[in-house]
Amino acid sequence: MEFCSLLRRCGLPAPAACTEPISRGAPGVTYDEERCGPARELSQRGVDPTEPASFRIYRFLGERYQIVYRLEGQVPLSEARLTYLLEDLPLAAALLTHFQKTRYEASYLDPAGHRRFKGRRGDNLEGDATLLTGSPAERLLVYFGRGTSRIGPWKMRGLGLVTLRYSGGLGGPESPPSSNSEREFISRERKTPGTGTKYEIEVVAAPVNAVVNLMMKTGIFRRILLGHIREILDDVAQASGKLDKQGVAEGAPFSPQQKDSIAVLLKLP
Numbered sequence: 001m002e003f004c005s006l007l008r009r010c011g012l013p014a015p016a017a018c019t020e021p022i023s024r025g026a027p028g029v030t031y032d033e034e035r036c037g038p039a040r041e042l043s044q045r046g047v048d049p050t051e052p053a054s055f056r057i058y059r060f061l062g063e064r065y066q067i068v069y070r071l072e073g074q075v076p077l078s079e080a081r082l083t084y085l086l087e088d089l090p091l092a093a094a095l096l097t098h099f100q101k102t103r104y105e106a107s108y109l110d111p112a113g114h115r116r117f118k119g120r121r122g123d124n125l126e127g128d129a130t131l132l133t134g135s136p137a138e139r140l141l142v143y144f145g146r147g148t149s150r151i152g153p154w155k156m157r158g159l160g161l162v163t164l165r166y167s168g169g170l171g172g173p174e175s176p177p178s179s180n181s182e183r184e185f186i187s188r189e190r191k192t193p194g195t196g197t198k199y200e201i202e203v204v205a206a207p208v209n210a211v212v213n214l215m216m217k218t219g220i221f222r223r224i225l226l227g228h229i230r231e232i233l234d235d236v237a238q239a240s241g242k243l244d245k246q247g248v249a250e251g252a253p254f255s256p257q258q259k260d261s262i263a264v265l266l267k268l269p
Contacts, residue, residue: 002026003055006062010036012043015050028064035066038161038204042142045133057132057144060159063206065213069225070203075233076196077240079139079168080268085236086136089117091261092236094254099239099246121232124150129162140165151224154215161204166197201229 004018009031014023029035039061043049049058075082085092093106102122109116109128118128127147134140143162148155207213215221248254248262 002062002064003059005029006031006036006039006058007049010039012039012049012058026062026064029062038068038163042132045142047132057161060144060161060206061204065207065210067205067207067213067216068202069205069222071201071226071229072199073233074196074198076237078269079166079197081240081265082166082197083136083139084265084268086141087114088261089119091258091265093119094258095243095262096235096239098252098254099242100235102235104235125228139167149225149228151221151228154221158208159206163202164199166199168197 001022004014004023005025007014008018008023009025025031039058047054047057089106093104096102096104104121106117106119108114109118115131116128120126125147127145129143129145132142132144134142141164146159148157205216207216248259254262
């Protein structure tokens with residue numbers, strides 16, 4: 001019902017198995033532009049809804065409850081360096097662990113393709129994800145995966161669709177906020193001129209029931225989640241500054257290959 005209704009009601013290609021009785025609409029779901037947008041974008045970018053491998057993704061997007069968190073801002077790291085680190089997540093994790101003294105882990109589950117990875121930050125965030133579309137070269141990455149996160153007294157497990165867009169920082173005023181009840185802005189940080197990189201992060205979550213849906217919409221939940229995201233962004237910014245000032249000391253716990261990669265990173269603007 002969730003899968004077929006999303007495809008039929010949003011005007012997307014649907015398999016023949018999606019007959020009218022199971023395409024009437026999931027209870028409580030309004031198939032407007034806000035609800036259909038993520039699915040349409042994935043389809044337009046080549047994630048075919050009729051492929052068996054896509055069932056899990058589109059069913060997730062068709063679930064009854066949905067919350068979208070957005071975060072916009074600017075990080076004091078050049079676009080070239082951010083792209084380089086996104087192309088080598090294990091190196092990024094090693095640098096963050098070394099300079100920030102917080103355990104970061106990242107490893108590719110498909111070493112040749114670099115499209116599937118698992119990662120961890122300390123004891124409050126872990127999971128694995130698959131790159132559905134985009135690339136660092138496009139300044140756009142869309143991941144779908146499963147994770148576990150400690151948010152205050154809660155330990156949350158579930159699926160998520162995460163979209164990251166970024167570009168060289170240009171400065172300027174904030175754009176006006178959206179007024180949609182389902183898609184919630186966690187924060188809009190004022191952009192400031194400089195050599196940093198602007199980013200937009202969007203996280204789609206599908207609460208399993210009405211109680212969890214209500215909890216995930218509370219202000220305290222959003223503030224805690226925002227805090228976790230800010231911690232990661234702050235770690236990236238601070239580690240980059242320390243790398244510039246301190247370099248890699250003799251005896252630092254990096255492999256010869258990682259040291260070569262760091263040397264390339266330091267040459268980037």
